[in-house]
Amino acid sequence: MTFLLDVVSNIDASVFIEHIYPKRRPVILRGVDIGQCVDKWRSVNYLTTKGGGMPVKIHVSATPQMDFINKNFTYKSLPFDKFVQRASEDEHEEFFETKTESYYLRALGDDPRKDKADIHQQFPQLADDIQFPKFFPPDKFFSSVFRIASKGTQLWTHYDVMDNLLIQVVGRKRVILYSPADVDKMYLNGDKSEVLDVDNPDPERFPKFLEAHRHEGILEPGDILFIPALWFHNVIYKDYGVAVNVFWKHLNDSQYDHRDIYGNKDHVPFSRAQQILDRALKTLEELPEEYQSFYGHRLISRIERKVLQKGKPP
Ligand SMILES: O=C(O)CCC(=O)C(=O)O
Numbered sequence: 001m002t003f004l005l006d007v008v009s010n011i012d013a014s015v016f017i018e019h020i021y022p023k024r025r026p027v028i029l030r031g032v033d034i035g036q037c038v039d040k041w042r043s044v045n046y047l048t049t050k051g052g053g054m055p056v057k058i059h060v061s062a063t064p065q066m067d068f069i070n071k072n073f074t075y076k077s078l079p080f081d082k083f084v085q086r087a088s089e090d091e092h093e094e095f096f097e098t099k100t101e102s103y104y105l106r107a108l109g110d111d112p113r114k115d116k117a118d119i120h121q122q123f124p125q126l127a128d129d130i131q132f133p134k135f136f137p138p139d140k141f142f143s144s145v146f147r148i149a150s151k152g153t154q155l156w157t158h159y160d161v162m163d164n165l166l167i168q169v170v171g172r173k174r175v176i177l178y179s180p181a182d183v184d185k186m187y188l189n190g191d192k193s194e195v196l197d198v199d200n201p202d203p204e205r206f207p208k209f210l211e212a213h214r215h216e217g218i219l220e221p222g223d224i225l226f227i228p229a230l231w232f233h234n235v236i237y238k239d240y241g242v243a244v245n246v247f248w249k250h251l252n253d254s255q256y257d258h259r260d261i262y263g264n265k266d267h268v269p270f271s272r273a274q275q276i277l278d279r280a281l282k283t284l285e286e287l288p289e290e291y292q293s294f295y296g297h298r299l300i301s302r303i304e305r306k307v308l309q310k311g312k313p314p
Helices: 013-022 046-053 082-088 181-183 207-210 270-283 290-311
Strands: 002-004 007-009 025-032 055-061 073-079 100-108 139-148 152-160 164-168 173-178 215-217 222-225 234-238 241-247
Touching: 013 025, 013 222, 046 082, 055 082, 073 082, 082 100, 082 139, 181 207, 270 290
Parallel strands: 002 215, 007 025
Antiparallel strands: 025 222, 055 073, 055 100, 100 139, 139 241, 152 234, 164 222, 164 241, 173 215, 173 234
16 A cells, blocks of 8 residues: 655744654655755756765665665775766766666765764765754754765665654655554565565565555655654665755664664664573573474564554554
8 A cells, every 4th residue: 555755845843843753754844944955966066076086985786776685786986076977977988887887875974884974074065055954952963974876776675763854955766665563564684674676576575565555755856854763765766866864863872772873773672672582582492392382472472462552653
C-alpha cells in the first residue's frame, strides 16, 4: 500500500516544534527559508569554484542502484570540484570504470575515523549559503552532511538513529519511507534492508516486504524532508542533486553510542539488550534442541506481549 507524504508549506519553528515534531511522522516542508544556496548552488561553476579542490571520498558505481550489502561500488578519491563536475554530467571524459558511472558523496568529518561531518568545518566557503531551520535546540545538533550524486543514483534503504532534516538544494529526489512499525517486513542486515529494488521486490525472497506501507514523495529544490529516527528511507536522485542533511538527538546523550560518527549506531540500551539476548540464547543451549525450541518460543511470546503493551510506533 502506498501513501503520499504530507506537504506542509511556509511553517515557522513554533509550528514545527508544537504540531509536527511530536507526531513523529515524516513530512515534506516547503517554503522554509534555507538561505541563498537554492539560487547559488544551482550553478555547477559556482559550486566547483567556491568549493575548491579539497579531496573527497566518494562512492563510484557502474550501476546507479547502489548496494551497500553486496558492495557493487568502490570508494575513490577526487578533488571536490572535479567530483561535482563529473556528478553533474551524464557521460564522463575521464572515469574510473565506465563513462556512464554514477557518483555519490556522503561527506565525512576531518578525521573520517573519529569526526562527524559538519559542513561548516569541511566546506566553510559554502556553508554560509545555507541556513538550517531552528527546529531543535543547538545542543542537540549532531552533524550536517553534504550529499551530492549523479542523476539516477539510488541509495539503499536504511534507518538512522537520529532525527533528520534532509534539505534538498539542487535537483529533484524521489523519497520512499517505511514506518518503524514495519521493521519485521524489511529484511534487515544491520541498519540496511536487503531489499534493493523497492519497486520490484522479489516476492519469493521478500514476501513480507510486499505488505510494508510505502510513504512516497518528490522533493523539489528548497524542500526539507523531516525523517524521524528509525524511519526507513530510500532515495533516487531524479536529477543530479545536491543536499545537506542535519542530524540531531531526540533522546538523552547517554542513549546514543558515543563512538557513532554516522548517526546509525543503534541506541545503547538496544546494544546492551542484544548482548543479554546472546547470553540468554547461549544459556538455552544447555538443553536438548527440542527443549530449546520450546523455551525459545516462550521467550518470543514474552517479548511479543511486552512490546504489544507498549503500542505500535507510527
Ligand atoms: O539524500 C541522500 O543522498 C540520502 C539521504 C539520507 O540517507 C539521509 O539523510 O539519511
